[in-house]
Amino acid sequence: MSDHAQLKVLLKSHLAWHGARLVFVASAVLALLAVRTVSLPQLALAFPGRAQVDSHLKRLKRFFDDYEVNFNSVARLVVALLGLPPDAPLVLTLDRTTWKFGAVSINILTLGVAWNGTAIPLFWSLLVNQGGNSSTQDRIDILQRFLAVFGTARIDCLVADREFIGKAWFAYLRSEGVRFRIRIKADTRVATAQGKLVEAKTLFRSLPIGYCQTLRGLRRLWGHELRIIGLRLEDGTYLLLATPDNPETALDDYRKRWGIETLFGSLKTRGFQFESTHITDPERIAKLVALLAIAFTWVCRVGQWLHDTVKALRYKNHGRLEKSLFRYGYDALRHCLLQAVSELDAPCRLGPFLALLSGT
Secondary structure, eight states, X not given: OOXXXXXXXXHHTTOOOOHHHHHHHXXXXXXXXXXXXXXXXXXXXXXXXXXXXXXXXXXXXXXXXXXXXXXXXXXXXHHHXXXXXXXXXXXXXXXXXXXXXXXXXXEEEEEEXXXXXXXXXEEEEEOTTOSSOOOHHHHHHHHHHHHHHHOGGGEEEEEEOTTSOOHHXXXXXXXXXXXXXXXXXXXXXXXXXXXXXXXXXXXXXXXXXXXXXXXXXXXXXXXXXXXXXXXXXXXXXXXXXXXXXXXXXXXXXXXXXXXXXXXXXXXXXXXXXXXXXXXXXXXXXHHHHHHHHHHHHHHHHHHHHIIIIIOOOOBOTTSSBSSOHHHHHHHHHHHHHXXXXXXTTXXXXXXXXXHHHHTO
């Protein structure tokens, strides 16, 4: 059975989609890996079969123009491909990536799950006519999509940077029972033990570089009673976190936020060249992200498997791996693909990697 046929069978076990659409998705994912770009003309070159390249290009364009994608199904597929237990709590990461194509700003709000040093995209939203920060409603909407599919019980906590703050946003998270570890700005006004509002950084001014401290008791922040944690960074600035509970684990949880930066870098310059797309329509970009999410998840699973069972990557002095799990898996998959003939009946070279995702 060819690579494309095996991948189609795998997708069919998770996606209740029409057979022709599953064939397309399988072909598109393998093409993304082969050509290392989201450029549609380049992807068309890597599609299997004896049809002319122009025919493949038209097929790609039809997908972005006409196909209705069930993004909830894609989210379920991504979680299933990670091989996690069905009730495993997830650390969610929330962030944006943005770039310009001509005069058009591409601004994507992404909710992902932290996984082995990276973040796997689950839901995303195009912020139309917004070149800057997301609104509270944008954040609520994307988290509601997660809750509708997976429920609050699947959330261990939500981690996010200083953009994702505010009274109404924190009120929403608390009303839904979502635990969070969110960084606040150094000049955010926080109550002292006596109830006086001061800049948060002043409460940690005696903290030595490299040390962490949790303020005693709950502190009022935007009308909420929260725990406040501070870390003095090497440059003398502060990393300050707000959380409703468990301050002893908040900093370690928050560190997982950096995985979403790895995700964005892998989708863009270090991987699929996402920002090189000429697509600007929000609905079309959302469909492109769906294909990237499936490909990215598979690549990361392969990288982790290779690290665990084939050849472990070395850790450098700074404590990070010599290469990312994404790069490890990406190189392995592309090495196989580039040796294969791009035909539907070509012998399958990706069997072990596909079996990994199917659980066999």
